[in-house]
Amino acid sequence: MDNKSFNLVTNPWIKVIENQSNHERTVSLVELFRNSQSYRQLAGEMRSQDLAVLRLLLAILTTVYTRFDANGKLYPWLEMGTKGLTVDQEMYDDDGQHDLLATWKSLYQTGHFSEVVTQYLEKYQERFNFFGGQPFYQVTTEDYDALVPESKRVAAGKGQVSVKQINRRVSESAHTPAIFASKSGKAKDELQLDELVRWVIAYQNFTGVTDKTKVVTAEKFSNPAGWLYRINPVFVKGASLFETLMLNLVLINTRKSDAEYVFQKPVWEYATVHDYVERRKKQILPDNLAELYTAWSRVLHIEWHDNGQPTIFSAGIPMFAADSALIEPMTTWRRDKKTNEYRPAIKSLQTLGIAMWRNFGQYVKVKQADDIHEPGLVIWLRKLKKAHLIARNAPLILNSVALISDGNATSQSPAAELIDDMQLQADVLFDPETADYWPTRIEGVIEQTQAVGKDYYHFVSDIGTIRNLEIRPFASAMSAKFYDRLNEPFKEWLAGLTGKDDRDAKINLWKDQLKEITNEAVADVMKSPSPRDIKGISGEKGPLNIFIAKNRLMHNLRKHLDLEKG
Structure with a gap:
């Protein structure tokens, strides 16, 4: 297999849906960036896999366009210069943010990405080869043996993870069979090369322990997830893959208006694997999105x-x-009561049935005095709206795709995939704060x-008692x-709101619908x-029947x- 080559830049491996034909296609990185406006969305084996691939694509775009x-x-x-880029x-400080927003505006209005993305990929093409001297998202035998204990080296045959475990539609470990998997028998360990690439990317993002x-x-240290x-992943979905990539393409620091320029450094730009692992040993939080989006959890x-x-x-x-x-930028936050620090508000099996809209206040600040951190993407969208780079009536679809673990501290195997969305117009989500502030x-x-x-x-507890x-x-x-x-009626009500609405009239429409739905459920x-x-029956508070x-x-x-x- 020494002479084998599969380069993500030029070989097809990303599944997409075409806009016009609704057909599925498999494309390379170059094809995707040249034609993203012609594709509706990514179309891999799972939506969580698509999210991992989306972040990889955003890492490339963020690096290029900054x-x-x-x-x-x-x-x-x-x-x-001879030692690379300097700022x-x-x-x-004078022009940077203006220039970056001007780049975003130019791309968005043009409707496609420019050739500089292809030029960047060609420059780093060898780092995107799934085989070779520095294989994509992997390490060589020599590097692996140098990083792990002597007893765990490749020749010892230890520390293996099967294909059927990396495939998150199966997620079968050596000790626990996945009974209701999408494949059975030997087929669980069989994958086409392009699918294996997608699962390796997803596995680095959704690893169990x-x-x-x-x-x-x-x-x-403990092996991390x-x-x-x-x-709690959240991203913006556009009408096309190009629009999805653009709306999630955060080019400036959303938390600080006076932030210094930060050099983007995705994992493939590290000189060696050892350089990357040495930095990770220090457990330093990345200061740039490209590094964060391409963070490994395992040396494979x-x-x-x-x-x-x-x-x-x-x-x-x-x-x-x-x-x-x-x-x-792609998460909601909660304040930890013990440490007083903000942590991602992750989903669990206990919160599986709670739709996004029920946690509306986690996605957008309802009151300016509220002590919450909005997702960075929401702050980014607000900045685009304020700069008139997206229209007031633009439909903004916040998507949530979460792969939820079994909650077991010793496995954290995938137990469920949660997919949800919430659509609002830009002038509703970012309504000027007045007495009729829509978010409030x-x-x-x-x-x-x-x-x-x-x-x-x-009511149903009373029925159960009876x-x-x-x-x-x-x-x-x-x-x-x-x-x-x-869920669906409320989401439709949200999507139908505009900044020009009579607030009370719209709210009363929902109250009428809620009353009707409740009556139907009772019936x-x-x-x-x-x-x-x-x-x-005779209850603690007197007689109780279904009419009472x-x-x-x-x-x-x-x-x-x-x-x-009234």
Whole structure:
């Protein structure tokens, strides 16, 4: 396999959907960047895999367009010398952010990426070869053996991770069979080369902690989970892949208006693998997005056999902490009550059924006085809107794609994939703060809606009591169905809001719809009542039957929706 070559720059490996034909195509990096406006979206095996690939693409674009403008010219505040790029910080302070936004505007208006991206890829083409001297997202035998303990070297055959474990549609370890996997038997370990490339990228982002081999360090460390496993991913979806890439292309620091210029350094720009691993041993949080987007969780080495099948060796490397890692733009945040630091508000199996809209206040600051950190992407979109680079009525679709672990501290194997979205117009999401500030009004509506959700939970708990059922499982299942009824109508209501709306009129429309949905849910529960339902039981607060339970719910519904006030 020494002479084998598969270069991500020129060989097709990225799955996309074409706009016009709706057909799936597999394209190279050069094809993708030249024709991204012709593709609707990425179309890999899982949406979480697509997110990992998206971040790789953004790492390339961020690196290129923070060095070169839309015409391929080096920015005037940068200079290329014998030791590489240097920056005139004073000149950057005066013109840098203006120049970067001008580049973004030019690209967005042109509708496609410029040839400078291809030129960059050609320059680093050898680093994108899946085989060869410095294989893409992997290391050679010599490098692997130099990084791990002697007993774990390749010749010892230890520290292997199977293809069926890297494939996150299977995620089968050597000790725990994946019974309901998408493949069975030997097929679990069989992948085409282009699919293996996609899974290697995804695995670096969504790694569990079942493997034991680690690189040698002075201090002990625990093998970390992949970075995307440790955040609550959120990104913006556009009408085409080009628009998706552009809307997520953060070219300036969203947290500081006076930030210094930061050189982007994706993993392939490190001189050697050892240089990269040495930096990672220090657990230094990246100061640039390209490095963050391409962060490894494992040192991988692939041995190729004569039959074309791979044996994959994996060794953990120390990961930087997620605490106060506010450089990450694609996550929501929560403040840790013990440390007072901000941490990504990750999803778990316990929060699997909670839709994005119910956590609206995590995505956009409802009140300026609120002590929350908005996702960096939301701040970026606000900056684009303020600079009139996106239209007031532009539909902004916030997407969430989370691969959720089983919660087991010793495995963190994938248990579920959560996909959700929330669409609002730009002038709604970034409404000027007034008495009728849309985000505040929306948050109020959500609070009322969830109050009704609690009322409904108490109602079905009463029904469970009357029917002598296990109350908590019954009520939880019925509550989940109730929110399933609410999700699509509420998302449609959100998407239909505009900055010119009469707020009260729009809110009353939702209240009417919420009342109607609640009545439908109640009717389903009360359908075909049994004699016990009608006769009722003696409860702690007196007699209780389905009609009394319904009357309590209707009373609370009127109270929480202020229906008596009209």
